[in-house]
Amino acid sequence: MIAAKAKMNDREVFHEHLNGQYSMCRAELLPMLFEMGKTITNCDNLQKTTSLLLKIMKGHFNVECGILTLYHQKTGTIFVHESLGLTEEEKARGVYNIGEGITGKVVETEQPIIVPKIREEPNFLGRTHCRENEELDYSFICIPILREKKVLGTLSIEKEYTNNTLLQQDVELLLFIATVIAQAVDLYLLETEEKDYWEKENQRLQEALKKKFHPSNIIGNSPPMREVYSMIEKIAKTKMTVLILGESGVGKELVANAIHYNSICANGPFVKFNCAALPENIVESELFGHEKGAFTGADSQRKGRFEEANDGTIFLDEVGELTLSIQAKLLRVLQEKTFERIGGNKAIKVNIRIIAATNQDLPMMVKKGTFRQDLFYRLNVFPIRIPSLKERGSDIISLCDHFVLKYANENQKQIKRISTPALQMLMTYSWPGNIRELENIISRAVILCEDEVIHGYDLPPSLQDATLSGTTERTGLESKIEAVEYEFIIEALKRTNGNITNAAEDLGMSRRMLGLRIQKYNINYKQFRNKQFRINSLPLNL
Known part of the structure; x- marks a missing residue:
């Protein structure tokens, strides 16, 4: 026993747990804190930081329940971001408003709160999970995460304490950890939660505008059509x-x-x-x-x-x-x-x-x-x-989506998308017959489609001729072969991000032969190198 005690002294034991088991010693804790600080400094990655935090909670604090909550200022809600000892269902229940419960009061006051006995604290709501009787003697420590006088969330643990010294040491260590992770939490909220909020807010405003200016019987949201919706909204009142x-x-x-x-x-x-x-x-x-x-x-x-x-x-x-x-x-x-x-x-x-x-x-x-x-x-x-349809830009895709779903349902077919070459043909065509012509072409393509994708060769020759170059006079078979060849080249360039060598290898042909085909069909392979290239397919809302 003496030898064992001496060995622990050499490792600079941080403190000894009352049940006779030793928790994580300083020699193990300091490297983790160092790694946490290095992770934040190098990449501000909250996920990695949280992983280290949970290890510290499990090892040093020896707790069954530890929670990291984040405060979303735009919505005024506090929610569980990561936890130790909670199921996904229990995490989902842990949502508080500012000032609500102990967690809400910590965010509101920006001050730590220590509850010596959970059972004796009426403000302890305990939404995350139901406690057994023996857990009611646990203490609850909740620490605010602060950065530049701004509260970002809380760090809390539940644990049984019979020694006030140990409780105070854990409070001090939690305060230190909250300070260390504050930068990562702040950046996470800015990059993730703020972005998510503004995306939802933008979507909400867009839906409100559509509801106000976009009659439900008309498809399309291009600028020219939004002007039409505005005119309809004004004249309909008279x-x-x-x-x-x-x-x-x-x-x-x-x-x-x-x-x-x-x-x-x-x-x-x-x-x-x-x-x-x-x-x-x-x-x-x-x-x-x-x-x-x-x-x-x-x-x-x-x-x-x-x-x-x-x-x-x-x-x-x-x-x-x-x-x-x-x-x-x-x-x-x-x-x-x-x-x-x-x-x-x-x-x-x-x-x-x-x-x-x-x-x-x-x-x-x-x-x-x-x-x-x-x-x-x-x-x-x-x-x-x-x-006219050619003035409406991206509305063509929305209309295609609508007509494909309509005629796929009528013909009991499962069509999931329109291929890139087919979309390019639809987008570059002049549409002299406007929406009526588009509807007829899509209904024909749905009937001809033999798999789950509408291809370029399912479209009429008039659309293929508008995109393909080559001989001015082709037989029906030659036109069909060129449409299939064009489709394969486009799909290969898309898969290889515009790399001609890799695309040629993918197609089983030489780079020179592929270059000649690209020149023949007047394909701009560089557009496939742009990550913003979005005419990949038409995902249908099946």
């Missing part, structure tokens, strides 16, 4: 006449829907009529209705679309196709909100909002005399121009 302008297939009807269903007329009828779909004599009857016997075949009275839209909205699509005689009648409806049925002489008054749409150049038609100038001025009170 009953003003709206003229929607834009190329064929851009979604003018969807905008009309958004205006109506976000307006004060939303509870009324929404009547749609395509002015280019029927001959002139039928268009007049459809719009204004007719009396019985007004013309051959008029066996009964019939209400027109304007009457059906009373107390609601009428949407006149392709209004530029109306003849001059019907334009004159439409002008009266706009001016006086009255009209007569064909064959009748009774003025019918309606309370409606008129939304018109066209893909034609109405000012040019006015100059040519094919569209009434006074009608144009009446319609052009609040024009909204819908951008």
Whole structure:
């Protein structure tokens, strides 16, 4: 026994535990503290620092429960970052507000708190886990982690003490450790928790903006579309006449829907009529209705679309196709909100909002005399121009996502993404048919797709020709082979971060042959070296 005691003196025992077992001695503790300080100095890595801290808690303090909490100033919450002796479920329960419980008071006062007997302290909430009866005699030490007069969190242990000297020594050592790790904790909060908070806050604000300016029936969040959403939000509050302008297939009807269903007329009828779909004599009857016997075949009275839209909205699509005689009648409806049925002489008054749409150049038609100038001025009170698809940039990806999911579900297929070459083809195409053309192309590609990825060769030749270079005249088989070859080269360059040598080896060909293929297809291999390159695939929200 004496020899053993002498040996312990040589190792500079820090203190002796009351149950006869010796805890971690100074010779073992100091190297760990040195390593902790070196870790913080070199890389400010809280994970490594915490790992060393838990070893000290287990070895020197000989505790079953030790906790490191962090204080998030933006949210005002204190949460368990790392612990010894707690399960993940127990850690999740250890969330406090400032001033709440012992931990919350330590953060609030920035002063250590020592609870000699947990059972005798009413402010001890013990949210992390339920204690057995014998643990109620434990003491609780909670130390604030401070840096430049800013509280960052707490360091706490639960342990049974019958010797005040040992308790005071542990408090002093915890204070020292809290000072050592303060820098790492501060940087962690700045780089991780602050970043996470602002990302969530940004996402929240984006969702709020989308909810305010982005009608649920329209896909896309590009700057031109956000301007459209803003216009919709402003005009929907009124009953003003709206003229929607834009190329064929851009979604003018969807905008009309958004205006109506976000307006004060939303509870009324929404009547749609395509002015280019029927001959002139039928268009007049459809719009204004007719009396019985007004013309051959008029066996009964019939209400027109304007009457059906009373107390609601009428949407006149392709209004530029109306003849001059019907334009004159439409002008009266706009001016006086009255009209007569064909064959009748009774003025019918309606309370409606008129939304018109066209893909034609109405000012040019006015100059040519094919569209009434006074009608144009009446319609052009609040024009909204819908951008073409080629102006909407990243909205193409969102629309592809939507249409792939839609048609994959309809055809009971599991399609997870669109390949990089296919995306490049979709992004570089001019889209003369706009969204309607995109939808048709995606529905075709879903049908042709034979695995979980839509490839470039699943797209029509018109899109492949817009991306691929080579001979000007190719047979269908040659075009298919080139599309497959292009796809393989792009995927190889993506996997090798634009390294031509590695890509050639991956493809089983010489570097020179790959270089010729890259030149043939006009591929910029350097773009794959940029870590910010993001046109890798289209992940679908399956």
